Amino acid sequence: MQKLTHIQRPGVLYAPGKGDPYVTRLSEWITEWDGQEAFEVALIGAPLSKSSISFSGAHLHPAAFRQLFSAFTTYDFEEDIDLQPLRVRDLGDIVMHITDIAQCHRNIEQAYEEVFRRFPTVVPCLVGGDHSITYPALAGLNRVLGKRIGVIQFDAHLDVRDTRYGGRSNGTPIRSLVEEEVVRGEDIVTIGLRSFANSREYRQYAEHQGISLYTARQVHKEGIQEILRQAIDRLSPKVDAVYVTVDIDVLDQSDVPGVPAIGPGGLSPYDLFEAVQKLGQWNKTVAMDMVCVDPSKDTRDRTSRVSLHVFLHFLVGLYKRMHS
Incomplete structure (x- = not known):
């Protein structure tokens, strides 16, 4: 196996198993990389939450995420697509x-640099x-691409x-992306901002x-399709690649009780699912992440x-891009 320098096997592994021959669960489909085979999408965990300004058990998220693989199938009923x-x-x-938090951040940067150098056509999901x-x-991505990168952020916070x-x-x-000149401010779009959560x-x-x-209220009033159209139109002429980052606290607290910064008036899951599917389908999107889920504060893994x-839903977009 061609080992990756800063990435190790996860602490939680899942047994694929096969009960019903007519049902394929994620645990059968998302398997460990064997070090040789070609692939299109990489799942990578980053179990870090010591750097949170409020109490967070977000380091537990990658394990909780994987444990749910046996609960879901590969079939999108609405799109009639099997992934x-x-x-x-x-x-x-x-x-x-x-x-050492700084060392953790260096490991993430070096890991992503290595992933993009070794697998330039793979879309990593962190x-x-x-x-x-x-x-x-x-x-890490910027070191390899050497191109102009845009960011679409879904977040209640700036x-x-x-x-x-x-x-x-x-x-x-x-702020770090802008001040370290990794991304220009004009190439960043933030969607879902909420009142009484910023300054x-x-x-x-x-x-x-x-x-x-763009505020959450704007999304409710104008619709996620219109907001996303504006974001894509803004970035398309300027950037060569786009990174999508999803802070799950962008959603309403009624849907995501297990985030450190819960708040009312957030986006609906339908809005977010539709948006990430569209962005997965966009050929400029090269990577994405999902952050700030605290399983220790969650109820029934909601x-x-x-x-x-x-x-x-992001993968459904990628499927449409790569296999349609």
């Missing part, structure tokens, strides 16, 4: 240092972890906190950097199930 022809492989979890993982993942007050955290990935000063910072901002559906 089985799409080759998805689990590469494992990025190695995390026990106490399961966080808190939102601090997005900056190093994009930094994530542009000043790194002088606490270092790189789940509240700083967008005027950070809004002014984001606007000054040219970041496009939030982890939502994040898994985000992943699956």
Whole structure:
């Protein structure tokens, strides 16, 4: 097996099994990479939550995510698409240092750089972890691509906190991307922002950097299709590649009780599912992540199930792009 330097087998493994010959479950389909075979989509865990500014058990998310594989099938009833022809492989979890957050971030950056160098046509999907993982993942991607990258972020928060007050955290990935010149502010679109979750000063910072901002209320009023059309139209002429980052707290607290920053008035799962499917289908989308799910605060895995559906709807978009 051709081992990856900063990625190890996950702590939780799933037994594929086969009960009903007419049903294919994710646990049968998403298998470990054998080190040789070609594949199209990589699943990678980033079990880090020490960098969260509020208490978070988001490091538990990759394991909870995988444990649900036996609960869902590969068939999208609404689209009449079976995902089985799409080759998805689990590469494992990025190695995390026990106490050194900066080292964890370096491991993520180096892991993503290696993945993109070795598998330039593969679309990696990163399961966080808190939102601090997005900056190093994009930094690693940027080293390899050397092209202009755009970001579409689904989040209740701006994530542009000043790194002088606490270092790189789940509240700083967008600011870090801009200040380290990984992504230009004008190439970032944030969708789903909520009142009483941000500050005027950070809004002014984001606007000054040219970041496009859409509130959850705008999505409710105008519709996710229109908002996404505007985002794609804005980025299409300028960027060569797009990274999609999904903070699950963008959804309403009634749907995702297991996020550290729950809040009312968020997006609906239908809106988010539709958006990520469209972005998976877009040929400029090269990677995505899902962050800030805390299984220790969840009820009946409700939030982890939502994040898994985000992943699956994104894969439906990829299927349409690669196999239609």
